[in-house]
Amino acid sequence: MSELALRAEKLDASDELAAKRREFVLDDVVYLDGNSLGALPVAVPGRVGDVVRREWGELRIRSWTESGWWTAPERIGDRIAPLVGAAAGQIVVGDSTSVNVFKALVGAVRLARETGPGRDEIVVDATTFPTNGYIAGSAARMTGCTLRPVAPSEVPGALGGRTAAVLLNHVDYRTGRLHDLPSLTAAVHAAGAPVVWDLCHSAGALPVGLDEHGVDLAVGCTYKYLNGGPGAPAFLYVRADLQDRFDSPLPGWNSHAEPFGMRAEYRPATGAPRGRVGTPDILSMLALEAALDVWDGVPVDAVRAKSLALTDFFLECVEAYVAEGRVACLTPRPHGERGSQVALRCEDAGEVMERLIGRGVVGDFRHPDVLRFGFTPLYVGFADVERAARVLAEVLEEVPV
Amino acid sequence: MSELALRAEKLDASDELAAKRREFVLDDVVYLDGNSLGALPVAVPGRVGDVVRREWGELRIRSWTESGWWTAPERIGDRIAPLVGAAAGQIVVGDSTSVNVFKALVGAVRLARETGPGRDEIVVDATTFPTNGYIAGSAARMTGCTLRPVAPSEVPGALGGRTAAVLLNHVDYRTGRLHDLPSLTAAVHAAGAPVVWDLCHSAGALPVGLDEHGVDLAVGCTYKYLNGGPGAPAFLYVRADLQDRFDSPLPGWNSHAEPFGMRAEYRPATGAPRGRVGTPDILSMLALEAALDVWDGVPVDAVRAKSLALTDFFLECVEAYVAEGRVACLTPRPHGERGSQVALRCEDAGEVMERLIGRGVVGDFRHPDVLRFGFTPLYVGFADVERAARVLAEVLEEVPV
Numbered sequence: 031m032s033e034l035a036l037r038a039e040k041l042d043a044s045d046e047l048a049a050k051r052r053e054f055v056l057d058d059v060v061y062l063d064g065n066s067l068g069a070l071p072v073a074v075p076g077r078v079g080d081v082v083r084r085e086w087g088e089l090r091i092r093s094w095t096e097s098g099w100w101t102a103p104e105r106i107g108d109r110i111a112p113l114v115g116a117a118a119g120q121i122v123v124g125d126s127t128s129v130n131v132f133k134a135l136v137g138a139v140r141l142a143r144e145t146g147p148g149r150d151e152i153v154v155d156a157t158t159f160p161t162n163g164y165i166a167g168s169a170a171r172m173t174g175c176t177l178r179p180v181a182p183s184e185v186p187g188a189l190g191g192r193t194a195a196v197l198l199n200h201v202d203y204r205t206g207r208l209h210d211l212p213s214l215t216a217a218v219h220a221a222g223a224p225v226v227w228d229l230c231h232s233a234g235a236l237p238v239g240l241d242e243h244g245v246d247l248a249v250g251c252t253y254k255y256l257n258g259g260p261g262a263p264a265f266l267y268v269r270a271d272l273q274d275r276f277d278s279p280l281p282g283w284n285s286h287a288e289p290f291g292m293r294a295e296y297r298p299a300t301g302a303p304r305g306r307v308g309t310p311d312i313l314s315m316l317a318l319e320a321a322l323d324v325w326d327g328v329p330v331d332a333v334r335a336k337s338l339a340l341t342d343f344f345l346e347c348v349e350a351y352v353a354e355g356r357v358a359c360l361t362p363r364p365h366g367e368r369g370s371q372v373a374l375r376c377e378d379a380g381e382v383m384e385r386l387i388g389r390g391v392v393g394d395f396r397h398p399d400v401l402r403f404g405f406t407p408l409y410v411g412f413a414d415v416e417r418a419a420r421v422l423a424e425v426l427e428e429v430p431v
Numbered sequence: 432m433s434e435l436a437l438r439a440e441k442l443d444a445s446d447e448l449a450a451k452r453r454e455f456v457l458d459d460v461v462y463l464d465g466n467s468l469g470a471l472p473v474a475v476p477g478r479v480g481d482v483v484r485r486e487w488g489e490l491r492i493r494s495w496t497e498s499g500w501w502t503a504p505e506r507i508g509d510r511i512a513p514l515v516g517a518a519a520g521q522i523v524v525g526d527s528t529s530v531n532v533f534k535a536l537v538g539a540v541r542l543a544r545e546t547g548p549g550r551d552e553i554v555v556d557a558t559t560f561p562t563n564g565y566i567a568g569s570a571a572r573m574t575g576c577t578l579r580p581v582a583p584s585e586v587p588g589a590l591g592g593r594t595a596a597v598l599l600n601h602v603d604y605r606t607g608r609l610h611d612l613p614s615l616t617a618a619v620h621a622a623g624a625p626v627v628w629d630l631c632h633s634a635g636a637l638p639v640g641l642d643e644h645g646v647d648l649a650v651g652c653t654y655k656y657l658n659g660g661p662g663a664p665a666f667l668y669v670r671a672d673l674q675d676r677f678d679s680p681l682p683g684w685n686s687h688a689e690p691f692g693m694r695a696e697y698r699p700a701t702g703a704p705r706g707r708v709g710t711p712d713i714l715s716m717l718a719l720e721a722a723l724d725v726w727d728g729v730p731v732d733a734v735r736a737k738s739l740a741l742t743d744f745f746l747e748c749v750e751a752y753v754a755e756g757r758v759a760c761l762t763p764r765p766h767g768e769r770g771s772q773v774a775l776r777c778e779d780a781g782e783v784m785e786r787l788i789g790r791g792v793v794g795d796f797r798h799p800d801v802l803r804f805g806f807t808p809l810y811v812g813f814a815d816v817e818r819a820a821r822v823l824a825e826v827l828e829e830v831p832v
Contacts, residue, residue: 126709128683308527
């Protein structure tokens, strides 16, 4: 057994989160794609079966009240809240991330305009996951703004009296770079504008501190580190003191103050439910609720500590096993700049990833030349990491440059 | 046994659709709320279990391609298409009805404006299910239009050169009135504007004829007559010849021509997928797909014929059993003006419905004074109808005016 494999064994033996792995359905694959689709928590199939057979099949329409379907979006929001540093009553679950980015960004522009005229520019991370750029373009068009894509490091210099809203990613989906949420939030606020943070790659992976840092609005994904299942609904955070002024571009009947009053006039609900739109998709929503049970008693700080240990160890193993120069790490080395993934630039990355998957190491390929490996501390261990790096080295020897 | 009960027995014996009832999970309740939440098809729990345990749990990320998750929105759209008179390739499933109304209505306004300036009025059914009015208000605000609520019968007179788009309901959610889709569509077209039809209460209940009548855009619900489950995703129809000009206000990455290209520039997909937004919620989506199996070999005309026979028979039983003047029928008598529900205005309707439900007859109450009974021809029979009217009469005797 190699020195690194021995180290992995010891690290696993002293891992406080190691027992969590048993709460997931896993096999002998090294699953490093939980930043795309989290693994299935053991509790979910039974719960979904009960929702389908009993709550829908037997209680039918009565379940909207008797099984708590109606209040699920805010109830589940409150389950997510502590994972992203938010007090209760500020998060609502529903719709896709893209739809929530639209709500949040248009809402942010409207908030900015309350403070005075002339705010006509939406600043967006130029390296964002594309959907945010597309949706921001639509939000700009529909609010009479210009879209200004800016590299995150240049955002502070781009802000000013014209800034209507800023949309940033906490962790870059491609490189795994962690952006400085506290200082960027402060910079946007200094320019008198609200900021919308996309937490897709940080919620459930590292501390976010939404309340602590005074973030205005945020959206996040629940099927990555939160293991809610394929296409599970996203979440929307609106800071408590902004909720009464949050003016959603999608004022569906679920966000009405009196949803069953069937009023012709729209009067928005108070609190987090104002971010709701139409009827929530209950099967995916309640699968997510069951999936969140794995977080009971898990401090996010412990998750972060293990995440950094995993990515550190992976980088060490890659350096030890892979021929120098064959891959280049896109993920920053400083802990303060690293999310919970490692991205390696690599020639023939598509073919390399295919072979890796064929040999039981599942990451993903991002066009045009990136191998992406996500490290989900609740179910990935150090022996997995060592094996992934070892198999990567083998595959890279088979695929000559 | 009363004469009406005997008639019910005969009608059930000669009902061609009677065997369909066995494809649903039902008990001895008379379920007349399938226009709100359809009953559970027998095939769904097994399919959902397989999606969760095998497709998500075992295949994980591979299921996006290997289990056909990625193409589900348009594949399932093509399953719905024949039920609403649409050729394949024009319907996509995903998001809530409210979100789809927003897409369709903003898209319609943009289509209208291609033909010339001055179109600045969105006409909306003044008696609509409220969410459509709220969303139409937002669409108007964000496209620089005025919202003009008009009673459906007065729509033709309200149309003109300022009309940017018209949003109409095929069947009124409250009264069950069926509006004249062919003639209203022709009237809107004569005014040079596109029309958006809301099919929530007609899809799966009666023939719609989207293609035949040249409808421009339509949205519909899948958890009522299509039995997709609580909060199952809605659908969006964009007529084939308009798809290249359909300009969605929610251009998420799923609607990109090359969704995995991760391009900074948005380039819309061709065809129905242009109506997609973000990652579709797979559990609800695939539950819906399994639910649609009950339609195999079922002609919509047969469903319509039975639906009218059921509502006719219910009205006859109510007239026979209920004291004159105690309820007033809001649903039109002419077949051409009736959907698949009967709405009765009734004093103390809330209490009456509570007692009905307590005695195994489930309809719903709509504020302030409406008893609503939905008739789903795939699983409601004539004996159910007779019993519902009989129990209603008993309850009305207990609740004095």
